[in-house]
Amino acid sequence: MTTDNKGEVILRVVPRITDINSNGHIFGGWVLSQMDVAGGIVAGRIAQGPVATVAIESMKFISPILLGDIISLYAYEERRGRTSVGIRVNVTATRGRSERKIDVTSGLFTFVALDDHHRPRPLPA
Ligand SMILES: CC(C)(COP(=O)(O)OP(=O)(O)OC[C@H]1O[C@@H](n2cnc3c(N)ncnc32)[C@H](O)[C@@H]1OP(=O)(O)O)[C@@H](O)C(=O)NCCC(=O)NCCS
Structure with a gap:
């Protein structure tokens, strides 16, 4: 499966060793918070x-994020x-020396x- 990497890169982040689970993958909750x-x-x-x-709807975890990946978030x-x-x-990972992006x-x-009262406000025109 591929994602459409429309939009601009809003964030680029590098996960740290403390963001890894026992499989050697980055925690889903870590990437979800970056997406938020x-x-x-x-x-x-x-x-x-x-x-x-x-x-948060239609959340898909397509491929694991590994330590050393550079994560780009498009929105x-x-x-x-x-x-x-x-x-x-949409989130992609750049791995190793390759410039290939993995969804x-x-x-x-x-x-x-x-x-100001934390209630819904109409969006500007
Ligand atoms: C966000 C919040 C103020 C909305 O209040 P509410 O009383 O549910 O508001 P409404 O029912 O009028 O809905 C407001 C809009 O949200 C949309 N909405 C509400 N629940 C939704 C859901 N589960 N999925 C998608 N849209 C939703 C409504 O369709 C509406 O959109 P529209 O005006 O474009 O048609 C309230 O739910 C809230 O404070 N939630 C906690 C937010 C929070 O702490 N988030 C985590 C940290 S940022």
């Missing part, structure tokens, strides 16, 4: 203010509602624009 950060950056730009993650708007925006976040995860994160 990357999606939140794009959603915050669209909302022009604070956002909260309300849902773009996939759908928009009145107060919410769905941000697709590792993909998910659709829904963010809600918040007002």
Whole structure:
């Protein structure tokens, strides 16, 4: 399976040894939190203010991330509602000296624009 690496690279990160599970793979929760950060950056730009993650859908772990991989997180708007925006976040790993990118995860994160009372706020036009 391949992901469509549309959008811009929002984050580039390198997992550390403490992010590894007993299989020698990076914890799913580690990559998920990086994806939440990357999606939140794009959603915050669209909302022009604070956002909260309300849902994570269709999360796929395609290939393991290994120690030494350089992780690139791509994110773009996939759908928009009145107060919410769905941000697709695709993650690739660059391994060893190769420039080849391996698709590792993909998910659709829904963010809600918040007002000063932490309640949903209509997105700007
Ligand atoms: C985000 C929050 C303010 C939304 O409040 P709410 O009362 O559920 O708001 P609404 O029911 O009016 O829904 C707001 C929007 O979210 C969407 N939404 C709510 N639940 C959803 C879900 N499970 N999946 C996808 N979209 C969802 C609604 O469709 C609506 O979108 P629209 O206005 O574009 O049509 C509230 O749920 C909350 O504070 N959740 C905790 C957020 C949080 O702590 N996140 C983790 C850290 S950032």
